[in-house]
Amino acid sequence: MNLSSLTEVYKIELLNHVVPFWEKHSIDRKNGGFWNCLDRDGSKYDTKKYMWLNGRQTWMFSKLYNSVEQRPEWLEIARLGATFLREKAVRADSRVYFSMTEDGKPVHLQRKIFSECFWIMALAEYSRASGDLSAMNEAKIMLENVWDWSTDLSKVGRPSFDGEVPSQSLAIPMILLNLIEEVAGDDKETYRVEAESCINRMLLHVHPETKTVYELVTPDGDPIDSLEGRLLNPGHAIEAGWFLQHWAQYLKRDDLSKTAVDMVRWSYDRGWDQEFGGIFYFLDSKGYSPSLLEWDMKLWWPHCEALYAHLLNYSITGDEADKAAFLQVHEYAFSKFSDPYHGEWFGYLNRRGEVTHRFKGGPYKGCFHVPRALWLVWKKLEELG
Amino acid sequence: MNLSSLTEVYKIELLNHVVPFWEKHSIDRKNGGFWNCLDRDGSKYDTKKYMWLNGRQTWMFSKLYNSVEQRPEWLEIARLGATFLREKAVRADSRVYFSMTEDGKPVHLQRKIFSECFWIMALAEYSRASGDLSAMNEAKIMLENVWDWSTDLSKVGRPSFDGEVPSQSLAIPMILLNLIEEVAGDDKETYRVEAESCINRMLLHVHPETKTVYELVTPDGDPIDSLEGRLLNPGHAIEAGWFLQHWAQYLKRDDLSKTAVDMVRWSYDRGWDQEFGGIFYFLDSKGYSPSLLEWDMKLWWPHCEALYAHLLNYSITGDEADKAAFLQVHEYAFSKFSDPYHGEWFGYLNRRGEVTHRFKGGPYKGCFHVPRALWLVWKKLEELG
DSSP, X not given: OOGGGGHHHHHHIIIIIIHHHHHHHTBOTXXXXXXXOBOTTSOBSOOOEEHHHHHHHHHHHHHHHHHTOOOHHHHHHHHHHHHHHHHTSBOTTSOBOSEEOTTSOEEEOOSSSHHHHHHHHHHHHHHHHHOOHHHXXXXXXXXXXXXXXXXXXXXXXXXXXXXXXXXXXXXXXXXXXXXXXXXXXXXXXXXXXXXXXXXXXXXXXXXXXXXEEOSEEOTTOOOOOSTTTTEEOHHHHHHHHHHHHHHHHHHTXXXXXXXXXXXXXXXXXXXXXXXXXXXXXXXXXXXXXXXSTTTTOEEHHHHHXXXXXXXXXXXXXXXXXXXXXXXXXXXXXXXXXXXXXXXXXXXEEOTTSOEEEOOSBBTTBOSSHHHHHHHHHHHHHHHHO | OOGGGGHHHHXXXXXXXXXHXXXXXXXXTTTXXXXXXXXXXXXXXXXXXEHHHHHHHHHHHHHHHHHTOOOHHHHHHHHHHHHHHHHTSBOTTSOBOSEEOTTSOEEXXXXXXXXXXXXXXXXXXXXXXXOXXXXXXXXXXXXXXXXXXXXXXXXXXXXXXXXXXOOEETHHHHHHHHHHHHHHTTOGGGGHHHHHHHHHHHHTXXXXXXXXXXXXXXXXXXXXXXXXTTXXXXXXXXXXXXXXXXXXXXXXOHHHHXXXXXXXXXXXXXXXXXXXXXXXXXXXXXSOOOSSTTTXXXXXXXXXXXXXXHHHHHHHHOXXXXXXXXXXXXXXXXXXXXXXXXXXXXXXEOTTSOEEEOOSXXXXXXXXXXXXXXXXXXXXXXXHO
């Protein structure tokens, strides 16, 4: 297949089928912010607002404004999100709530740093879209908080106990590396030390001897032979691969680029379901049944991340295997997840690839992985010509 | 089908196929307590100990000793569990850990009261088996703690926020009612006021106008039209039905007995999958997709609870529909969950009834629902003659 024929497919899917769904159904023009619980046709089945998703959607509309077209309505949507995030979502101690009522009363706070991470992404990109320099300043201050908290999660209320195996999670250096890319923009040099610290911590999770990317390792990077230590999340490792690849390109480090390519390939090879197609949500590195109930489901976001990661690999390696992997995911994702009737993608399929949840938006699915991947792939296809 | 022909089936399944699995594979004779992460053949895939499950297994072996046969090895197993629970699992402030290393170092503590609840069950029944009166005393003191904490979960570290809808959860009065039954034994009158308080709180969840048992309602018993408020857990409501029925029989209250029968019937009618058989794990009361990923899976424990609940209903109502429901679950459960090769039951099936997780024990599956249901059904079948 000629990749260039897909450029228009990704552009149309993004601009005609996905972005309009969120424009039409998610915007709360009265209170600001975005509703997230949207049924197949966009109707609301809950009015709560989830701050991971409000941050991500604010980022996405700012990015569309900055990178695709300066449509005033996109900037206005980003402004509605940013205002809610700044005025309602932050507590006096700088913690960002996980969920809120539609008018901004807190419902739940996680003992994690991710609400804050997506708040930072949102404000940094919104600052560029709007020219509001104080938004960038707030993002940078919050990044310092998150950087500090990430070194000791007891600072966000997570207790630790004597019997825990000392460990580090891939999620932390990975999201920080992506955040730095988003906050730094064209000024990556300022954050070079922090970026290299994240990269070194990420590399501890990458084990060439078994072609495995572990979610959890000891502080020295050793695998942990326990339920939690053996847990693999192929989609997450694939996403980590392209986060790392962006820095490898910037730093012009071929070794790092090679590792980033491998992370995607290994995780895809292991994660692809040979029987029914699609990428498993979780696996156990030694082949036990993962304890998580949803391990064999096929979720939208690992497929979104794999689309861009494979195409990015192909753009660097020129290897036909990377192109074939991209096309395999493309065919699966567009035929299984995309909803031609109401726009956006379904989020959750069973192992056989049948839709199990009809909604388009929920507490963990918003305006993010689908449009981000469509935009990244579209732009990369344009580059490839 | 003649029910009496099944008496022997349940006895053999319990004593020859299920109990031996746990006797053989779960007992840590060195440290005390029980390993929980046991693969299909009983081999360990993690050495952590989960206190819900250690409490429940201690209870189960004590119950077998007290109600089936006074085998010294069953009392010894119960003693190993009780000793670990008393010496390792309790913190200075009386909180009970959720998970521990095999030698008893804490790994995780929940902001919930269930570890303490199963600790109480364990010590009360162990006290009757061993004659150790101080174990009963400890159970009663812990029950007072849990009773107090259950009125305000901030006492176990659960924060509350302005935007939360005031609500009460079926799980709390339901587990307390069962605990009182277990602690009181033949002396139910002592706890009559507390039991009636639990019963009244449970009844707020039962809505005849829509034949619905809600997991979450307002403090006045009104349904809550949100993601969480609409969530139904048919297996849980069925279990609540038989907990309530036991008290209805003791209190000789026909109205309560009728309600308890209805709770089981409504939840089963709504929860049974007409297409593939088996009881759904979660549903939404208004027919939206539940947000939980595993909603359409078929878990062992709702089927265990339904077996006993339907048979108990039949023993009271004599209604052929209750007998037919019992036989429908019997056929499904014995053909899908029971493992004829290695003993015990599989825990997790997909919607089609195919095994998705090969292990017999995990962080939430131990020696409890299967043997408890087999024992209760066996004894009820004997009674029915």
